[in-house]
Amino acid sequence: MSTLQQKPTLVTGAAGLVGRALAEKLVAQGRPVIAMDRQAQARAQGIEIQACDLGDIHRLHALARDGIDAVVHCGAYSGPMVARDSPYSMVQVNIVGTANMLELARVHGARRFVYCSSTSVYGTVSGDGPIEEGLLLRPGSLYGASKVASEYLVTAYAQQYGVSGVSVRLSWVYGPRRTTDCVIRTMIEDALAGRPTRMDFGLNFPRQFIHVDDAVRGLIAALDAGQLPQHAYNVTGDSWHTLGEIGRFVSDAHPGADIKLQLGNDPVDELQAKFSIDAARLDLGYSPTVSLREGIASYSKWLAGQCGATP
Known part of the structure; x- marks a missing residue:
C-alpha cells in the first residue's frame, strides 16, 4: 500500500487495545487515519480520537464526509467475559454497530472493509486440529454469535453490494494496554x-493467544491484500x-x-483445538513474529x- 494515499482509513474502537495499536501503526507508516471511539481522547502520538458511538449514524457519516479509503472495524464488546448480563446491548453494539459501519463503507465507496472478528465464532471444538476456516460455526456464547452474525453481514455486503470485505478471526489478544480480563x-x-x-x-x-503487535500485523495484511480468496481468516500467534x-x-x-x-x-x-493460520499465510502473507515466551x-x-x- 502506498503511503501517498490521500483518503484516510477509518478505525473504530481506536481507544481499545487493538484499535489503538492499529491506528498508531498506520500513522507510523505515513497513512492518514480517522480514529473514533465512544469517548474522545487527545493522544501524544499525534492521533486525535473522535468521539462517536457506533449507533450514531449521523455522526458516523459526518466523520467520513470527505471520503475514506477503507474501514477497519475494531469497535465492539471485546470478549465473552464482557457484557454477559447485557444481551440487548451486545446485539446493538456488536451486530447493529457492524451493520452501520458496513453501510457507511458502502455509501462512501470504501476500497476495503476489515472486520475484527474472533475465534469465538467456532464455539467448542474438540480434537487435535488444526481448525480451518471452513468448519461449521457453532458459537457457545452470545458474544461468539454476535461475531458470526457480523461476519455474515460482511459477506452479504460483499456479494450484494460489492463492498470488498473480510473478517479476521483473532484469538485471545494480550499485550500492553489491555484493560479487560487477561x-x-x-x-x-x-x-x-x-x-x-x-x-x-x-x-x-x-488457550491460543496472539500478541497485539501480531494482531495489528494481521489486520493490516487483510487491509492491503490485493485479492481475498476467502471471506474469513484465522489470525493467531500460532501457539x-x-x-x-x-x-x-x-x-x-x-x-x-x-x-x-x-x-x-x-x-x-470454550475448549478449542489448535487453529490453522495456513490460509492467512498463503493469501495475506501473514506470519506471527512474537512468540508467547517473548511476548510474556x-x-x-x-x-x-x-x-x-x-x-
Whole structure:
C-alpha cells in the first residue's frame, strides 16, 4: 500500500487495545487515519480520537464526509467475559454497530472493509486440529454469535453490494494496554506485587493467544491484500498452550512467582483445538513474529514500567 494515499482509513474502537495499536501503526507508516471511539481522547502520538458511538449514524457519516479509503472495524464488546448480563446491548453494539459501519463503507465507496472478528465464532471444538476456516460455526456464547452474525453481514455486503470485505478471526489478544480480563496480565501483576496467583481451573485448559503487535500485523495484511480468496481468516500467534504452561512461562520471566492452577475448563471460555493460520499465510502473507515466551517477557517489562517495579 502506498503511503501517498490521500483518503484516510477509518478505525473504530481506536481507544481499545487493538484499535489503538492499529491506528498508531498506520500513522507510523505515513497513512492518514480517522480514529473514533465512544469517548474522545487527545493522544501524544499525534492521533486525535473522535468521539462517536457506533449507533450514531449521523455522526458516523459526518466523520467520513470527505471520503475514506477503507474501514477497519475494531469497535465492539471485546470478549465473552464482557457484557454477559447485557444481551440487548451486545446485539446493538456488536451486530447493529457492524451493520452501520458496513453501510457507511458502502455509501462512501470504501476500497476495503476489515472486520475484527474472533475465534469465538467456532464455539467448542474438540480434537487435535488444526481448525480451518471452513468448519461449521457453532458459537457457545452470545458474544461468539454476535461475531458470526457480523461476519455474515460482511459477506452479504460483499456479494450484494460489492463492498470488498473480510473478517479476521483473532484469538485471545494480550499485550500492553489491555484493560479487560487477561490471565497473562493477572499472573504477571501478581508476580510483580509478590502476590500468589490461585486459579481453580486452567491447569490443563488450552488457550491460543496472539500478541497485539501480531494482531495489528494481521489486520493490516487483510487491509492491503490485493485479492481475498476467502471471506474469513484465522489470525493467531500460532501457539497452543495450557494455562498451566503459560503460568510456567510467567515463572520463567519471574523466578519468584507463586502460580498454582487446578484442573478444569475455563467457565467463560470454550475448549478449542489448535487453529490453522495456513490460509492467512498463503493469501495475506501473514506470519506471527512474537512468540508467547517473548511476548510474556516483553509484556512483563512494560507492566513493570507502569508500576515502577523491577521485572
